[in-house]
Amino acid sequence: MRKEVDFLVIGSGIAGLSFALKVADHGKVLVITKDHAEETATKYAQGGIAAVMYSPDTYEKHIQDTLIAGDGLCNENIVRIAITESTERVRELIGWGAEFDKKETGKYDLAREGGHSEYRVLHHKDQTGWEIIRALLHQAQNHPNIEILENHFAIDIITQHHLGTKITRLTKGIKCFGAYILCPDSGKILTVLSKITLLATGGAGNVYHVTTNPDVATGDGIAMVYRAKGLVENMEFVQFHPTSLFNPNERPSFLITEALRGFGAVLTNRMGEEFMQRYDPRKSLAPRDIVARAIDSEMILSGDEYVYLDCTHLEKNSLIDHFPTIYAKCLSIGINITRDRIPVVPAAHYLCGGIKTDEFARTTIENLYASGECASSGLHGANRLASNSLLESAVFSHRASQDALLKIAHLSLCREIPDWNAEGTVLNEETILITQTMRELQSTMTYYVGIVRSNLRLQRALDRLAIIYRETEELYNRSVLTVKICELRNLINVAYLIVKMAQQRKESRGLHYSLDYSGKLEEIKNSRR
Ligand code: FAD
Ligand code: SIN
Numbered sequence: 001m002r003k004e005v006d007f008l009v010i011g012s013g014i015a016g017l018s019f020a021l022k023v024a025d026h027g028k029v030l031v032i033t034k035d036h037a038e039e040t041a042t043k044y045a046q047g048g049i050a051a052v053m054y055s056p057d058t059y060e061k062h063i064q065d066t067l068i069a070g071d072g073l074c075n076e077n078i079v080r081i082a083i084t085e086s087t088e089r090v091r092e093l094i095g096w097g098a099e100f101d102k103k104e105t106g107k108y109d110l111a112r113e114g115g116h117s118e119y120r121v122l123h124h125k126d127q128t129g130w131e132i133i134r135a136l137l138h139q140a141q142n143h144p145n146i147e148i149l150e151n152h153f154a155i156d157i158i159t160q161h162h163l164g165t166k167i168t169r170l171t172k173g174i175k176c177f178g179a180y181i182l183c184p185d186s187g188k189i190l191t192v193l194s195k196i197t198l199l200a201t202g203g204a205g206n207v208y209h210v211t212t213n214p215d216v217a218t219g220d221g222i223a224m225v226y227r228a229k230g231l232v233e234n235m236e237f238v239q240f241h242p243t244s245l246f247n248p249n250e251r252p253s254f255l256i257t258e259a260l261r262g263f264g265a266v267l268t269n270r271m272g273e274e275f276m277q278r279y280d281p282r283k284s285l286a287p288r289d290i291v292a293r294a295i296d297s298e299m300i301l302s303g304d305e306y307v308y309l310d311c312t313h314l315e316k317n318s319l320i321d322h323f324p325t326i327y328a329k330c331l332s333i334g335i336n337i338t339r340d341r342i343p344v345v346p347a348a349h350y351l352c353g354g355i356k357t358d359e360f361a362r363t364t365i366e367n368l369y370a371s372g373e374c375a376s377s378g379l380h381g382a383n384r385l386a387s388n389s390l391l392e393s394a395v396f397s398h399r400a401s402q403d404a405l406l407k408i409a410h411l412s413l414c415r416e417i418p419d420w421n422a423e424g425t426v427l428n429e430e431t432i433l434i435t436q437t438m439r440e441l442q443s444t445m446t447y448y449v450g451i452v453r454s455n456l457r458l459q460r461a462l463d464r465l466a467i468i469y470r471e472t473e474e475l476y477n478r479s480v481l482t483v484k485i486c487e488l489r490n491l492i493n494v495a496y497l498i499v500k501m502a503q504q505r506k507e508s509r510g511l512h513y514s515l516d517y518s519g520k521l522e523e524i525k526n527s528r529r
Helices: 014-026 059-067 076-086 087-096 128-141 220-227 288-302 316-322 326-332 390-408 433-448 455-478 483-504 520-527
Strands: 002-010 029-032 146-151 153-158 178-183 188-199 238-245 265-268 309-310 342-352 354-355 366-371
Touching: 002 014, 002 178, 002 390, 014 128, 014 146, 014 188, 029 188, 029 520, 076 087, 076 390, 076 455, 128 390, 128 433, 153 188, 153 433, 153 483, 178 354, 178 390, 188 220, 188 390, 220 366, 220 483, 238 288, 238 326, 265 288, 288 309, 288 342, 309 366, 316 326, 366 390, 433 455, 433 483, 455 483
Parallel strands: 002 029, 002 188, 029 146, 188 366
Antiparallel strands: 153 178, 178 188, 238 342, 265 309, 309 342
């Protein structure tokens, strides 16, 4: 089975759909998505999208906040591009139909989150992502040049390797000709030939046991590029959100937005004492790496499984009005947030690193772009500022579209690409081989490569990954492909990259905190022992 298109877009979150809408007037677009089109991390975004809208905020303030959060590793040129284009991109989302909350004055009701020096986060109650995806999907579904294939899984991008050419990490001029796509319903593998391909496959939170990410976040795009010998970077910088709802056995973990702390909620321990002042003068609104590590330290010292977020002192009606989803979710498990404190625990939330891209979202592979959480654009450095990721996706998908439209007329399809060869594979009937390996992977990453790391823990993780890597490659090579085996293989690949890059970073910086290169947090813990 073959399909030929001008633009192949893998992923239907904000990064994929905003790109699709921008190029659709210039050629045939195919959007591939492995679940229902709306099932994306984008849909679950609560807090909002950061953008400079009114004074006293300025681009310079937002730039500085982003650089400070990034702990010296942001690409300043990229930061300046993303922030100075923020207003225009937000206006475009509004033009596509996304509605953000306004005050009675008619001005946007801007929220503030950790690390932001100004109120600048546009939101739609605590359902911002849902509102954005609703608007974008509506536009995409009604565009005659856009076809969306749901429940289709991209296995690998196609390069010269599939024409028999030997490719190594040193090969120059690697080109992307499309992708092989698994249709799980029929079991068939579709060859999609494209002139331009955009990877918008999102993050990889499922490499950890506790995550806010939906099931689709399995790092597929990153693993595909790594296998195709493209450049991947900064994978050690995994952001743990400080406050996910402690509700054992619920997966993914439900997020308690940072905007609630911006609204006045405070973190306390079991005794009801605030503790953040011991870690950072910005207290509960310190950047989230500091807050997550502080919670981790409090939990280790007290032996408790969670801390609390307290909003019981806040005005009841406006609390419910601003955070209806959180109110309803907590109530559904017996917690009335206007009266009861919310038990919270950190959870893997966002991957700052990924496929290396430049200012037009170009990867190191020709005709292949990457945008959104799967990309490492240089915006976040060692730590992402809250609500900068929806913005990053909108900015760099726009820039990718500009670059792609300049190129498309000069590109042609590579029709010599062979179809997928599944010869000699057999149906794997032992699903346990996949589910148990997934559990091993998630527990290895959670306990050895979590919020706090050490050289010894990283080496332990690598040794265990080597075993499950070998076993899974053997299983993959002899099996009729399923989504589950492909996702497991991709997550093992992503885990390996996180651990290897963490080992190479011989310092504690941003989200990578190692006991072997410890700083302030370790001093606090020692002084309390
Ligand atoms: P996604 O929206 O995750 O979309 C990925 C798409 O790729 C999906 O359609 C998926 O099916 C598809 N896909 C993946 N692999 C394959 C494959 N192999 N084949 C086919 N399709 C594939 N950021 C903010 O800026 N503000 C917030 O308030 C905020 N809140 C958040 C709250 C939660 C609970 C979470 C989880 C994240 C939050 N983030 C927030 C982060 C932000 O939502 C994501 O970084 C952003 O939405 C990523 O968008 P994306 O388009 O890159 O990927
Ligand atoms: C949140 O609402 O706390 C999440 C914001 C983000 O991840 O950017």
